[in-house]
Amino acid sequence: MKSKKSFIWQIVYIVVTMAALYFLALNNEGFKSIGQNLKEFNLYWLSACAGCMLMFWLLQTLVLRAFEALLKVRIRFRQSLKITVIGQYYCAVTPSATGGQPMQMMYYKRYGVNFAKSSAIMLLRLIVFNLALVVIFIAMLFIAPQPLYAVNAVYRVLAYLGLLINGGSMLFMALLFINDTLVRRIGFFVINLITLPRRLRKRREHLCEKYVSGMVDFMAACSNIRENKGLAFMAFFWCLVSLIFRFSVSFCIYKTLGLSGYGYWYLFSLEQFLYMSVAFVPTPGAIGASEPGFGLYFAGVIPGSLMYLALLLWRGFTYFFTLILGALMIITEEAVSLIKKRKAGPRNQASPTET
Secondary structure (H helix, E strand, C coil), X not given: CHHHHHHHHHHHHHHHHHHHHHHHHCCCHHHHCHHHHHHCCCHHHHHHHHHHHHHHHHHHHHHHHHHHXXXXXXXXXXXXXXXXXXXXXXXXXXXXXXXXXXXXXXXXXXXXXXXXXXXXXXXXXXXXXXXHHHHHHXXXXXXXXXXXXXXXXXXXXXXXXXXXXXXXXXXXXXXXXHCHHHHHHHHHHHHHHHCCCHHHHCCHHHHHXXXXXXXXXXXXXXXXXHHCHHHHHHHHHHHHHHHHHHCCHHHHXXXXXXXXXXXXXXXXXXXXXXXXXXXXXXCHHHCCCHHHHHHHHCCCCCCHHHHHHHHHHHHHHHXXXXXXXXXXXXXXXXXXHHHHHHHHHHHHHHCCCCC
């Protein structure tokens, strides 16, 4: 019941957010001329926007598949794809993207994967994702640094702060794999913290024992990495390429609008610097920071008359596309699960218990 209410609120959130964008747009001159601009769209580049996001999800699925193979997890490709998209959905609807990994582990459990292995997969995926972000950011400082220095100082500082946060969290998570003592201490600290209330103290010892048991499985799963470095590198490679597709959306939008004058790497650099600037903003989908950030970063590239339309397309493909597809996948998955439970129910009741 609680999960159903939570999902209903998420759907309400999507509808309200889209409605708010629509009503705010009514007084925008760029929005009023959308009908005319639509006729001038380059449909090839418009479809390329969707293609970039689909490739991002597909390659992120290959990242999971690599780690699943590494940890000897045997599930179907379509299940891994669902876990990827559903994870992206819950990252988009929760503050600071905190809901993605827990929900992905829940779906792994549904597919018969234990918590130790699913948590290892999630942690490994976060490490290579943050590493790929850091590598791309540093590479862009050499290939096309102009966009970062053209934007105002606040967003420039935020971009470097994003680099430090992503790089620091990556190193911290990597440390968890090689230092089981640290993992144990962190776990015990968290357990002691959540069992401070008197009514929970009696469960402290049981939780610690359960945590130690899970940690043994977790560290055993992680030890496979040292023996299969090729798969770990492959996962990083797929993650890197997936982010290249993700940060190519703005260039495709630029060409969709029939604009020219700036090259691919310049637009790519703009988008990845923007992503790093707002990545840690504690709102679902970095709402409230992404929109003005887009306006600031792309002010010198996209004409003012087309800016709102470009923003609408960008958020549509990079954010709302994820919300809609993720919601559809969750509805389908829950409906199938409910049907299976109802079919299994009468059978269980019909078969008498032997004495």
